Amino acid sequence: MARATLDYETSNSAIEAFLERPVIRTAITSLIIFNALTLGVLTLGVLTYRAALPGAAVGLLEFLDGAVTAVFVAEIAAKLWV
Numbered sequence: 001m002a003r004a005t006l007d008y009e010t011s012n013s014a015i016e017a018f019l020e021r022p023v024i025r026t027a028i029t030s031l032i033i034f035n036a037l038t039l040g041v042l043t044l045g046v047l048t049y050r051a052a053l054p055g056a057a058v059g060l061l062e063f064l065d066g067a068v069t070a071v072f073v074a075e076i077a078a079k080l081w082v
Helices: 014-019 022-044 046-052 055-081
Strands: none
């Protein structure tokens, strides 16, 4: 039985090879940083930033947070599948 390794050089499936491509790993790392900044604006300055930003901007930031979370869930699901 093939064993998942999560190693780009010795991958056992196309999904695993895709997830371990350097460009995908860099994109996920970039999303982590982006999401941290988004959450920082939304939560660390709850009184300051939410009051200072227009409602549309807060709504956009909340949407982006949800979208990035969906990407993380898809990545984790794919890794569990592998």
